[in-house]
Amino acid sequence: MTVAVVITILASLLWAITNHIDKFLIDGIDESGSSIKTLLVFSTLIAGMVLSPIWLIASNFSVSIGTISLICVLLASVVYILATLFYFKALEKNDASIIVVMFQMIPVFSYILALIFFKENLTVKQIVGSIIIIISAVLISFNFEEKNNKSKWLALVLMTISSLFYSTYFFLFDIAIRNGEYNSCAFWYQIGFLIIGLILMCIKSFRTTFIKAIKTNGKKYFSLNLTNEAINLIANLMVNFANVTIPLALASVLTGFQGAFAFILGAIGIKLLPKYFKEDLRKRVVFQKIGCIVLSIIGLIVMFG
Numbered sequence: 001m002t003v004a005v006v007i008t009i010l011a012s013l014l015w016a017i018t019n020h021i022d023k024f025l026i027d028g029i030d031e032s033g034s035s036i037k038t039l040l041v042f043s044t045l046i047a048g049m050v051l052s053p054i055w056l057i058a059s060n061f062s063v064s065i066g067t068i069s070l071i072c073v074l075l076a077s078v079v080y081i082l083a084t085l086f087y088f089k090a091l092e093k094n095d096a097s098i099i100v101v102m103f104q105m106i107p108v109f110s111y112i113l114a115l116i117f118f119k120e121n122l123t124v125k126q127i128v129g130s131i132i133i134i135i136s137a138v139l140i141s142f143n144f145e146e147k148n149n150k151s152k153w154l155a156l157v158l159m160t161i162s163s164l165f166y167s168t169y170f171f172l173f174d175i176a177i178r179n180g181e182y183n184s185c186a187f188w189y190q191i192g193f194l195i196i197g198l199i200l201m202c203i204k205s206f207r208t209t210f211i212k213a214i215k216t217n218g219k220k221y222f223s224l225n226l227t228n229e230a231i232n233l234i235a236n237l238m239v240n241f242a243n244v245t246i247p248l249a250l251a252s253v254l255t256g257f258q259g260a261f262a263f264i265l266g267a268i269g270i271k272l273l274p275k276y277f278k279e280d281l282r283k284r285v286v287f288q289k290i291g292c293i294v295l296s297i298i299g300l301i302v303m304f305g
Contacts, residue, residue: 004245007238008254014235016261019096020269021228024276025221026092036088037206038213042225043084045197050226051233052190059183069180070188076172077192083165090158093151095279097263097289102137102159104256104296107303109167117171129303133296140292256300259293 026035056063065073091099108130114120122130141156176185200206213221242251267286269277 004242005254008242008246008251009257011235011238011242012255012258013261014231014238015255015258016096016100016265018228018232018235019091019100019258019262020265020277021224021231022088023091023096023278025224025228026088027278035213036085036092037200037209038221039088039225040081040085041197041200041206041210042221044081044193044200046222046225047229048190048193048197050229052187052194055183055187055190059181059187062181063184063187065180065184065188069176069185072172072176072179073185073189074192074195076169076176077189077196079165079172080169081193081196083162083169086158086162086165090155090162093155093158095266095289097259097266097279097293098140099155099159100259100262101140101289101292101296102156103163103166103258104133104300105137105160105163106166106170107252107300108133109164110170111303113167113171126303129299129301132299132302136292136295136299139295140288252304253297253300256297259296263289263293 022039025039087099090102111120111122111126111130115122137156137159141152173185173189201210239251239255263279266277266279267281270279270281
């Protein structure tokens with residue numbers, strides 16, 4: 001059990017690293033404002049091309065899938081890209097450590113979806129925990145020193161929508177694997193990415209910005225995106241392994257430390273490599289971030305405790 005706990009915490013660290021890589025990919029490579037479109041193409045077309053063969057091999061080339069599972073998994077790929085789009089938009093406006101705290105709204109929406117579609121009842125602890133998490137997301141979005149919090153509130157709205165879409169993605173994928181094999185579902189999920197990537201490449205603005213990015217910063221985009229995908233895949237596999245050993249509730253709480261790791265990495269990075277990191281380290285902002293990170297973890301403990 002101790003090993004599983006350590007693995008889950010390490011997975012949270014890896015996810016925090018991906019958040020900072022995402023932030024750099026959006027803000028640090030070019031200033032044309034086209035990074036999000038380029039990243040969406042990478043997140044679909046390139047990732048699908050790289051990962052679909054992996055899942056094909058993992059499934060021993062047996063990728064038969066039922067109609068319900070296929071529909072759900074293809075819808076899941078579409079919803080995931082929509083969630084990623086809103087996440088990128090929010091990350092464009094805020095530090096990675098702030099955005100990660102808002103990610104804790106995902107289990108809140110997951111409970112709501114379970115309430116609506118599975119007719120599950122919310123317990124008092126789940127309701128209280130959800131309220132605490134929502135409060136932490138609102139507080140970290142508020143700048144007490146500035147009158148204009150428009151960009152902060154916009155980021156909160158974007159992350160609320162993103163969290164809802166991510167919850168829907170988990171919901172759809174869960175239905176798919178209940179009616180089919182996990183590896184087969186993962187393969188067709190990546191095929192869904194490929195289809196979306198091809199559709200995006202048919203749109204002139206996406207195609208133009210992607211080709212331009214490849215010509216000017218192709219090596220950076222390829223290396224960082226593939227690294228990001230690899231880190232994310234490793235983190236997911238680590239959590240899936242840990243879930244076999246420790247209760248899902250404990251794993252959910254431990255992954256809540258992602259926000260703390262994102263802040264620590266940002267604080268270290270801004271001191272050592274300010275060119276590649278963006279993190280507001282003003283004293284008041286630091287206390288606000290730490291307080292909201294702790295509050296979000298408390299919310300998870302209450303919700304899953």
